[in-house]
Amino acid sequence: MQLIAEGVTQLAGFGVAAISAVREDGKMEVMAVAGSDAAREQLQGRRTPVDRLSRELEKADDWGLLRFVPHERLDESAGQDWGWVPDIEPIDGAEDAWHPLDLLVAPLYDDDGDLRGSLAIDLPVDGRRPGQAQRTVLNQYAEQARRAVLVALERERLAERVRMADAARRIVRTATAQLSLDRIVADSREALVEGFRAAGMWLQTFDRDGHGSARGEIYSSDGSHIHLTPELITIAEVSARAAWERQQATVVSPHREFGPAITAEQGELVLAYLNEIGVESLLFTPLGAGPEVLGNLVLTRAAGAPEWTEAEAATALDIGHDLGRAILNARIFEREHELVEELQELDAYKGQLIATVAHELKNPLTSVMGHLEMLESSPDFTGHARSSLQAMDRGARRMVRVIDDLLLLSKVADPDESIISAPVDLRRVVDDVVDLTLVAAEQKKLDVVVDLPGEPVFALGDHDEIDRVAANLVSNAVKYTPASGAVRIGVERVGNDVLLSVADEGIGISSDDLLQLGTEFFRSSNPEAVAQPGTGLGLAIVRRIVDRHGGQLEIESELGSGSTFRVWLPAAEPES
Ligand code: ADP
Numbered sequence: 001m002q003l004i005a006e007g008v009t010q011l012a013g014f015g016v017a018a019i020s021a022v023r024e025d026g027k028m029e030v031m032a033v034a035g036s037d038a039a040r041e042q043l044q045g046r047r048t049p050v051d052r053l054s055r056e057l058e059k060a061d062d063w064g065l066l067r068f069v070p071h072e073r074l075d076e077s078a079g080q081d082w083g084w085v086p087d088i089e090p091i092d093g094a095e096d097a098w099h100p101l102d103l104l105v106a107p108l109y110d111d112d113g114d115l116r117g118s119l120a121i122d123l124p125v126d127g128r129r130p131g132q133a134q135r136t137v138l139n140q141y142a143e144q145a146r147r148a149v150l151v152a153l154e155r156e157r158l159a160e161r162v163r164m165a166d167a168a169r170r171i172v173r174t175a176t177a178q179l180s181l182d183r184i185v186a187d188s189r190e191a192l193v194e195g196f197r198a199a200g201m202w203l204q205t206f207d208r209d210g211h212g213s214a215r216g217e218i219y220s221s222d223g224s225h226i227h228l229t230p231e232l233i234t235i236a237e238v239s240a241r242a243a244w245e246r247q248q249a250t251v252v253s254p255h256r257e258f259g260p261a262i263t264a265e266q267g268e269l270v271l272a273y274l275n276e277i278g279v280e281s282l283l284f285t286p287l288g289a290g291p292e293v294l295g296n297l298v299l300t301r302a303a304g305a306p307e308w309t310e311a312e313a314a315t316a317l318d319i320g321h322d323l324g325r326a327i328l329n330a331r332i333f334e335r336e337h338e339l340v341e342e343l344q345e346l347d348a349y350k351g352q353l354i355a356t357v358a359h360e361l362k363n364p365l366t367s368v369m370g371h372l373e374m375l376e377s378s379p380d381f382t383g384h385a386r387s388s389l390q391a392m393d394r395g396a397r398r399m400v401r402v403i404d405d406l407l408l409l410s411k412v413a414d415p416d417e418s419i420i421s422a423p424v425d426l427r428r429v430v431d432d433v434v435d436l437t438l439v440a441a442e443q444k445k446l447d448v449v450v451d452l453p454g455e456p457v458f459a460l461g462d463h464d465e466i467d468r469v470a471a472n473l474v475s476n477a478v479k480y481t482p483a484s485g486a487v488r489i490g491v492e493r494v495g496n497d498v499l500l501s502v503a504d505e506g507i508g509i510s511s512d513d514l515l516q517l518g519t520e521f522f523r524s525s526n527p528e529a530v531a532q533p534g535t536g537l538g539l540a541i542v543r544r545i546v547d548r549h550g551g552q553l554e555i556e557s558e559l560g561s562g563s564t565f566r567v568w569l570p571a572a573e574p575e576s
Pocket residue numbers: 472476477480504506507508509517518522523524525529530533534535536537538539540563
């Protein structure tokens with residue numbers, strides 16, 4: 001534009017030329033000025049209402065593209081409005097003398113006849129109104145200026161659309177941090193519709209087998225249901241695949257050929273559908289991640305809206321990548337969720353099975369034990385027979401322990417089995433537990449150090465369950481500590497929690513075994529550990545109880561040096 005304006009001043013013999021463009025607010029803004037510094041300073045960027053110019057043009061002489069309004073026909077205020085009046089005197093007596101208030105301007109129209117800009121010319125070097133030859137040259141410049149203004153405006157318009165589409169992309173990007181597709185669509189549809197100046201949008205996801213079948217979800221911009229025929233769904237699916245392979249978003253519009261991702265026949269069907277729902281064209285974007293095609297995004301425009309641009313298609317494809325990744329994440333999340341549910345169901349089933357089996361075993365076993373007791377008290381059995389009875393009794397007692405542990409485990413693992421919480425004084429719990437293990441500890445000459453505070457330390461939970469936690473940990477410490485070792489038991493309040501710690505100088509646990517500790521029936525591979533009687537259920541029970549109390553279990557151990565078990569439980573204030 002600047003070059004054209006300068007051409008007018010340097011080659012067509014004028015002192016000043018200014019090219020303006022019509023802005024959205026209805027003002028004409030001066031975009032390029034050539035001529036004196038004073039004129040440039042005054043005019044550059046100046047904005048005048050368009051209708052002000054239109055009014056003057058009504059009085060103008062028609063010089064082809066140029067319009068000439070002699071000063072005597074101009075409005076009084078014209079000088080101020082046009083911004084700059086050259087400080088010259090008209091040539092004396094000459095009929096064609098140029099007057100400082102003469103207006104020579106070429107209104108620049110687009111192909112639809114809308115006024116888009118102007119080329120204003122002033123200050124002829126020879127001081128005269130232009131003659132025929134000069135007008136011809138000026139008309140040529142006016143045509144050039146017209147094209148330049150149209151191109152500049154179009155470029156600006158496109159740049160604006162790219163900016164808006166980019167803004168939409170940024171919003172979609174932040175929305176994709178969520179794991180539910182519903183939320184992602186809800187949070188980004190407004191930005192998509194506005195950013196792309198679309199009439200509406202919908203998004204279709206393919207099911208896990210990759211088909212846009214009826215199972216695929218369709219989310220429309222206004223939440224309404226978009227009904228696509230099976231035929232359209234198939235077209236969308238095939239086109240999404242082709243478009244993703246080419247990494248291209250595709251436009252379906254009556255004004256242009258269909259893109260390579262869609263055949264003419266398919267395109268016509270789509271257009272007919274668009275017609276039915278009252279829109280004219282669409283931008284079809286495949287959604288995918290890596291080689292996987294996961295759905296498509298459709299943005300629509302009504303008749304009269306601008307055509308889809310390359311830049312918009314490119315941004316839409318970027319969005320297709322963002323949404324593709326989001327769909328994949330949402331799907332993985334959903335799958336994990338399902339898996340967790342399946343596992344939970346399986347776990348519940350396992351729990352029920354264990355409970356049932358344990359119950360079924362317990363009754364006959366109780367009867368077996370009763371009879372054993374009777375036989376043992378009978379004087380008829382002596383020698384081998386008596387030792388056999390004693391062995392049977394030990395075996396039966398062991399079975400009772402396993403069954404009791406199983407029953408307890410299935411109870412504490414059952415999420416429907418709630419805990420009745422009350423303040424439990426850990427000092428008393430530890431005292432009781434230590435009393436019970438004292439005999440075993442003394443037999444092994446263990447040094448049992450109990451470190452209890454002077455005040456009660458209350459945990460919030462079920463007394464029997466917390467007692468069981470302490471009992472299992474202390475009995476393990478005693479069991480897995482060789483003769484003359486030490487076992488330390490401590491209780492303290494730490495902030496909102498209480499801490500029960502049981503440390504020993506026992507055989508320790510290898511780091512591999514540590515990972516599996518707390519799994520039902522897990523017993524260490526360490527022969528020293530296996531030598532001790534046990535079921536592998538004690539720590540599983542501890543872990544479940546601690547979990548359901550909202551507490552935490554920490555285990556530190558080194559093979560050969562000892563182990564420390566720490567249980568954190570929520571503290572309770574004593575009942576007043
Ligand atoms: P068990 O009835 O076998 O003692 P637990 O569930 O209580 O079952 O413990 C599981 C395994 O963890 C034990 O077999 C043992 O190998 C290991 N373990 C538990 N406590 C200790 C400890 N204090 N020191 C060393 N190993 C331990």
